[in-house]
Amino acid sequence: MPLETEARAQVRALIADLKPNDGDLLIALHRVQHRYGYISREAMEVVAEQLDLFAAEVYGATTFYSEFRLEPPAATTVRWCSGPACRLRNGTGIRDAMLATLGLQTLGEQTADGRVGLTVGQCNGTCELAPQVWVDRTEDHSSRVVGQLTAARAVRLARALRDGTDADDV
């Protein structure tokens, strides 16, 4: 068994009530990510021990689900809604405009300074506001909907987030 470090002890305490063969794997991974912002290799090992799984199985699950991250998130993550109603209103133009403004190649990346990330979001049925993005702040787990976007407004939003200026009024 690997050496018990302070970090491992913390993760162990976080999931101490979870049991093997009880359908607890997703709960464990959600808790770890909520606390640390991502799921480290060390955390996966502790989850595996707690739930009597191989670490490889936990790694397999962690990488299978798109919500789980293996790296810390950016300070602000913009989730771009990929749904059909958004798509009909220049959704791809909005995506490409934000990628270009942030200097990113593809969804899932973040700016070099860690300030802004852009990821794919899934339709949650608020299509009356299409096209839209969700602006998630890592610090306080808050999420803001920016709806009825245009590509031009998406550029302004991305610039404000990139430059750290006030993005609330965009």
Place this chain on the structure above:
Amino acid sequence: MTSSTTGVVAGERFAALREHAEAVYAAWRHPERPRIDVAIDTSSLASGAGATRAALERVAADRNAAVDLGRNHGYGMQWLQPLVTITWPDGTSVLYGPVRPEDAPSIVDEATGRVGAAAALASGVLAGDRPGIPSVREHPFFANEPRERRLLRNIGLTDPESLEHYIGSGGYRAVGRMLERHQQPEQVRQLLIDAALTGRGGAYFPTGVKWNFLAGAPTDERYLVCNADEGDPGAWVNRVILEGDPHLLIEGMVFGGFATGARHGFIYIRDEYPLAVERVDQAIRQAEAAGLLGEDILGSGFRFTLEVIRGAGAYVCGDETGLLSSISDMRGQPRIKPPFPAVSGVFFKPTNVNNVESYSNAPFVLRNGPEWYQAEGTEEMHGTRLFTFSGDIPRAGFMEVPFGTPLPALLEACGGISGGRGLGALQSGGPLGSLLPGAVLPTLDTTLNAFRAHGGSLGSGGMIFMSDETCPVHFNEFIADFVEEESCGRCTTCHHGNQRMTEVFRRIIDGGGRREDRHNLEMIDTTIQNSNCQHGQLSPTVMRNTLRHFAPTYDAHVAGHACPTLTCEGLTRFRVVDQSDPRLPEAVDICPVDAFRGAEGDWEILDDRCIRCGACTDVAPRGVAREPVPARPALVPVG
């Protein structure tokens, strides 16, 4: 304790719950002083219901107004969110929307007696009578709903976080009666079979028959699972029940547990629905505290418990066997059937999986009987189902309609296509569903057969209407990318076939369509169908629909290298067409890739820099236009 005394105990315990709940609910419907309810659901919150609620609180406090504030779920007219309801002591109840923070004073005025102060925001009367305001039931959006809502009966009228409201409006009554009268599990299953209730996840398999499978399992260790991993983009019917009336689902699952012998159930909710997770979790705890869930339900000796599992973003977990893997501490990869879930499900124990709406129908069948249930719908498909509508329509939202409702009437309810355009395409059933052309609309109704006749599928509730300005080929790239991204990766046919399909569509929309692409896509289609699970098997359906129903448009892309709707990136370009547009400098400034060159009066766009995002035409629609790329020179034979 003998069985007859447990029945008496259950009857008495439920009567006590009901008496208390009815009093609470009566006070809600006829409050002592006017009450303002703000709709709190995912849709209203996205539209700013939080700020509206805060403004109402502030205005009411500043004025020391004699009103109370409450909460409900939006009534279905999502384009009017944030929705607010005022209920007066005489029981009159009126719906208003959209109510912005600046409208708070007029809403408080209206509530406190200045009749007409918020008249401009009135959307309809929910209860009682208000001269000058029609009943919400007369709103054209609800023209196709049955006279009395079933699955939506509490939506917009109760507080979704109140167990008392659910019981007070008739909820759990059939559970109380079932336990009091010692109904047998087989009787409950037979009622569902008699009603011919079918699964609402999209397969429409008889729910009662499915319950019989689990009831016959050889071991007592068995599970009930609710599939609330509603992943089809553009469908959110399950979200409405989870957030708006969570006890309806719980009551349905209590019947499921009783009828199948399962003693524990999982409600697997997708990660994108955090409020649903919260509300269902809270409702479970309320039901436990009231003795409606737990080790000894209403003192009858019947044990049934529930827990919520929160998904983590995997569409393929909506396949029932993927869901079972996910609950069982594994990657959410679908399994090969057989064995079916009734033999090997959660942790390889016998399991029954139903959709949210399937379980939620059960209480109505148990309360009112199969004949009542069959009074709505067609000969083949009984009852109602929820639909959500989105796309190029002015009225996005949800409603409940009987099976067999004509699609033209539903499009009309949604206000037709925005901007007076025609219907180009209808997308139903999510990425594994179908894409049908507007021309077939008159032949469609909400039955399986109507859609199957065109190679389409009715699906699980999502309907997206697209205008004739939508490019079906471009839309296919979205579908292909989605099904590729969400493939679990097990079958080469699926993970690689869908990669190829995506590549082909990307190349076509980038302007590189080839004559042989149709043949290649058809080969991909027949190959992917050999995948193990429904995800793979159905992933080429939209592409197949497109090749069949949109052949001229597809051919224009591939043979003519032209996108008729000027959507596809590689077949269109942006050009400055009016140098006198005073907003051109703004367009130059907004361009995220610095593609403009020149100076005032002489702007041009460098085509190889332009990414076709459209930001410039957003700000200078007169000065910059999107136009077809110049026709390619035809290949001339050598010699």
